[in-house]
Amino acid sequence: MLTAASKILNKSALATTTRAMPLFLSTFPSPTAAAPTVPPLRPPPSQNPGPHLRLPPPPRRALSFIAAAEPAGAPFRTPGRTMESLATSAAAAASAKVTYLSQRDAAEIDKQLMGPLGFSVDQLMELAGLSVAAAVVEVYKLSEHTRVLIICGPGNNGGDGLVAARHLYHFGYKPSVCYPKRTAKPLYSGLVTQLEALAIPFLPVEDLPQDLSGQFDIVIDAMFGFSFHGTPRPPFDDLIQRLLLLSVIGDSVKRLPIVSVDIPSGWHVEEGDINGGGIKPDMLVSLTAPKLCAKKFNGPHHFLGGRFVPPPILRKYGLELPPYPGTSMCVRVGKAPSVDISSLRENYISPELTENQVMPCPFNQFHRWFNEAVTAGLREPNAMALTTVNKAGKPSSRMVLLKGVDKHGFVWYTNYGSQKAHDLSENSNAALLFYWNEMNRQVRVEGSVQKVSLEESEKYFHSRPRGSQLGAIVSKQSTVIAGRDILQQAYKELEQKYSDGSFIPKPDYWGGYRLTPNLFEFWQGQQSRLHDRLQYKQREVDGGTVWHIERLSP
Numbered sequence: 001m002l003t004a005a006s007k008i009l010n011k012s013a014l015a016t017t018t019r020a021m022p023l024f025l026s027t028f029p030s031p032t033a034a035a036p037t038v039p040p041l042r043p044p045p046s047q048n049p050g051p052h053l054r055l056p057p058p059p060r061r062a063l064s065f066i067a068a069a070e071p072a073g074a075p076f077r078t079p080g081r082t083m084e085s086l087a088t089s090a091a092a093a094a095s096a097k098v099t100y101l102s103q104r105d106a107a108e109i110d111k112q113l114m115g116p117l118g119f120s121v122d123q124l125m126e127l128a129g130l131s132v133a134a135a136v137v138e139v140y141k142l143s144e145h146t147r148v149l150i151i152c153g154p155g156n157n158g159g160d161g162l163v164a165a166r167h168l169y170h171f172g173y174k175p176s177v178c179y180p181k182r183t184a185k186p187l188y189s190g191l192v193t194q195l196e197a198l199a200i201p202f203l204p205v206e207d208l209p210q211d212l213s214g215q216f217d218i219v220i221d222a223m224f225g226f227s228f229h230g231t232p233r234p235p236f237d238d239l240i241q242r243l244l245l246l247s248v249i250g251d252s253v254k255r256l257p258i259v260s261v262d263i264p265s266g267w268h269v270e271e272g273d274i275n276g277g278g279i280k281p282d283m284l285v286s287l288t289a290p291k292l293c294a295k296k297f298n299g300p301h302h303f304l305g306g307r308f309v310p311p312p313i314l315r316k317y318g319l320e321l322p323p324y325p326g327t328s329m330c331v332r333v334g335k336a337p338s339v340d341i342s343s344l345r346e347n348y349i350s351p352e353l354t355e356n357q358v359m360p361c362p363f364n365q366f367h368r369w370f371n372e373a374v375t376a377g378l379r380e381p382n383a384m385a386l387t388t389v390n391k392a393g394k395p396s397s398r399m400v401l402l403k404g405v406d407k408h409g410f411v412w413y414t415n416y417g418s419q420k421a422h423d424l425s426e427n428s429n430a431a432l433l434f435y436w437n438e439m440n441r442q443v444r445v446e447g448s449v450q451k452v453s454l455e456e457s458e459k460y461f462h463s464r465p466r467g468s469q470l471g472a473i474v475s476k477q478s479t480v481i482a483g484r485d486i487l488q489q490a491y492k493e494l495e496q497k498y499s500d501g502s503f504i505p506k507p508d509y510w511g512g513y514r515l516t517p518n519l520f521e522f523w524q525g526q527q528s529r530l531h532d533r534l535q536y537k538q539r540e541v542d543g544g545t546v547w548h549i550e551r552l553s554p
């Protein structure tokens with residue numbers, strides 16, 4: 001099982017964070033004697049079309065090892081989702097034009113969705129509330145913002161808050177709800193019952209402290225949405241005062257953040273905070289499309305949620321909205337605030353890694369950790385940084401994909417004309433680095449590198465998809481080329497040449513390498529920088545070599 005903390009792997013920009021390691025990893029099997037053989041390596045999971053809200057996929061079943069994928073960055077790959085596509089969609093969202101809705105249009109769209117377009121209010125509310133929860137997870141890490149107070153109003157905005165409370169509970173947060181004016185409709189009483197079944201506390205206004213910052217880490221303002229008129233009536237006037245108080249307590253970093261759903265409550269739906277005395281939320285989650293008042297929002301985090309707007313609505317209202325990335329339920333509107341790099345740090349929480357827990361054979365220990373990384377659903381756990389050094393002592397690093405490991409070493413494939421190949425021809429010493437961020441783990445491997453046999457390279461080359469085989473022929477890796485079209489042209493020509501499905505010969509300049517290790521280091525991040533580092537080094541004993549384990553200071 002994964003802990004709730006580990007399920008929420010978010011990308012918040014700022015400050016120190018605590019990252020808990022999946023709980024199941026703490027249950028190490030009892031130490032065993034050195035196994036004579038190395039268990040088979042499982043293949044990496046296929047591309048994970050992960051949403052913006054990154055929840056690890058369910059554990060995968062073990063598969064037998066087939067060395068059949070491409071090296072990192074192989075040309076002409078068509079992945080489900082790459083970092084490149086994430087980066088592209090983030091850039092597109094940041095620069096996208098946004099349409100703002102008047103109060104009348106917002107209400108009209110609502111009617112159309114629930115009339116001719118066939119939606120029910122329950123559906124829209126569920127999607128809206130999920131978007132709010134997803135946006136909160138994007139910005140406010142669970143480890144730092146566990147206790148969430150959701151203040152719900154009498155209308156649909158309040159309903160969105162109730163739904164968000166449920167999702168946040170399931171994402172591992174500890175929500176409490178203040179819902180002083182309940183609506184006697186089955187939709188709302190159902191949402192309340194669902195929260196009661198999760199033992200989520202409902203707090204009367206009288207029980208809330210004047211200063212909310214002592215008891216909560218975030219407040220979600222789901223009091224009023226686009227149907228708000230006039231000035232807030234009791235008890236919401238008092239609740240809004242408490243939120244106002246928050247903007248004057250603490251500095252901008254330590255202040256209890258307020259997340260407003262659709263409209264900052266109390267603001268005019270079109271004019272915004274008219275006299276400047278309204279709440280100043282840190283985050284606004286606009287739903288369907290931002291309302292006019294959102295133009296006046298100048299907090300650091302503006303998100304859009306409600307990924308359900310069909311083309312007829314987009315066309316009719318000429319809506320331009322930022323594109324949602326991947327399968328995400330929310331998208332940031334505008335640019336993310338800049339990050340102080342020096343403030344980025346993690347406080348790792350992991351089970352201890354002790355000498356008597358690890359396997360005597362480092363290859364077996366590697367397999368154990370690798371398989372756990374696969375089981376946890378990490379994307380490309382076989383990606384490793386390879387560092388080579390040329391004869392002048394100049395190092396260079398790049399990511400490659402591990403294609404096999406056994407007691408003889410770690411194997412990857414590449415172009416024998418590449419820079420790494422050139423370095424290796426001058427200096428066979430190299431280092432590999434695996435970094436499994438979500439598990440607070442790193443493995444370093446050092447050793448010497450030789451080419452694998454021609455038969456091994458042939459066998460692997462022909463196991464690859466034909467597109468990858470052609471890509472390997474086309475690329476004269478690490479040489480300067482005039483443009484992308486040259487590659488595409490050469491690829492097209494080859495595609496035509498082999499369009500009859502005939503055998504594609506492996507080019508001489510392509511093949512594998514094997515690093516035979518003389519050192520391993522297994523690193524596990526721990527709290528307060530007291531990380532575990534266990535190093536395996538080879539020692540001569542009675543004419544043979546044995547692996548000796550030492551603990552290194554972090």
Ligand SMILES: NC(=O)C1=CN([C@@H]2O[C@H](COP(=O)(O)OP(=O)(O)OC[C@H]3O[C@@H](n4cnc5c(N)ncnc54)[C@H](O)[C@@H]3O)[C@@H](O)[C@H]2O)[C@@H](O)CC1
Pocket residue numbers: 106107109110111113124125128153154155156157158159160223224225226227228229230231232233236261262263287288306
């Ligand atoms: N496409 C859409 O239209 C969607 C709308 N949704 C949500 O629905 C909201 C709109 O919901 P509603 O139309 O129910 O309206 P609101 O939730 O904005 O509020 C209406 C309620 O607030 C009360 N109220 C209004 N002014 C008040 C004041 N001055 N003092 C005290 N009470 C006051 C009204 O009597 C009514 O009970 C949106 O902002 C959004 O959060 C989402 O649930 C789903 C999609």
Ligand SMILES: [K+]
Pocket residue numbers: 157221222223224225260261262263264265
């Ligand atoms: K609101």
